[in-house]
Amino acid sequence: MKRRDLIVGGIGAAGLAAASKTKAQKKDVFKWKMVTTWPPNFPGLGTGAMRMAKNIEAASGGRIKIKVFAGGELVPAFEVFDYVSSGGAEMGHGAAYYWRGKSEATQIFTTLPFGLNAMELNGWHYFGGGMELYRELYEDFNLRPYPAGNSGCQMGGWFKKEINSVNDLQGLKMRIPGFGGEVLRRNGGTPVAMPGAEIFTALQTGTLDAAEWIGPYNDLTFGFHKVAKHYYYPGWHEGGPTLECIVNKEAYESLPKDLQTIVDIAASATNDSMLAEFMARNSFALEQIEQMDDIKISPFPKDVMDAFKESAEEIIGEIIDKDPKFAKIYKSFSDYKKTVEKWTKISEYALLQNRYE
């Protein structure tokens, strides 16, 4: 008898059934749906999610086919999490901090004010313990999460009036969601949460005095420069936010191992390519904005940044006191931050200082 026959003989009927099941699965075609939080064909974020779906289909030789839906097409943008969790769709793309209503800790996986940049945050996710905590938190929701994109450092936003000190924030109505919005509130402003598509009209009609969206690439597309003339930096509230792909756990487990690996790799490839796209396209768009004579691009005054930093720390302290899951994940994040900062200071930061000084 040949060695192979011996092995098959040793496996027995159950083993043979399992082996033939594996074989059958290799021919199976998995038809998946991906629901996203992005407007249709939304540049950078939506197109990045679409590229991920195409990569999975191509790498699997068509064994996984994914139909991508923009926010609102199948379910409203902010129902993506529940829909994938319940198995309505196998996959979703959005940002973890949209789900702070489920758990405050989700925000840590996206971004925190004055937090990490994209490179540092990737380090925490993949090699600093972040990913394990991310998976653990989403286990309760029947989801397998992945970092799957990053916009890089955002801009501080468009303002109709100059901001020279914290006093100029009093009564300021600004579109700035979530954590950043709470920081603004504590410094006298009125944060407004509003989908991207409504910002232009709200600025034009005076419903808003200011708005942050993403950065030059997306902001230019929406035309904010036509209705607000002061463009401030940096995006202190979103220094390198990680976008997210979520996969329904049963759907993932139903895939043979090779297809699971393709999904895993496609997510990290998207994490890479999206950041590269934002880096290049933001710089091309900034060049265009710089050529507009009526637009003033300025850094936020130091007293505003100091006040914001103090408020952000205060808010984090309050959440830690009432939310043990947040406290646990934040500890991992902030321990890593202290460590990585030492390296960033003498590597990237030192390089950039020497480039410009």
Ligand code: CA
């Ligand atoms: Ca933003």
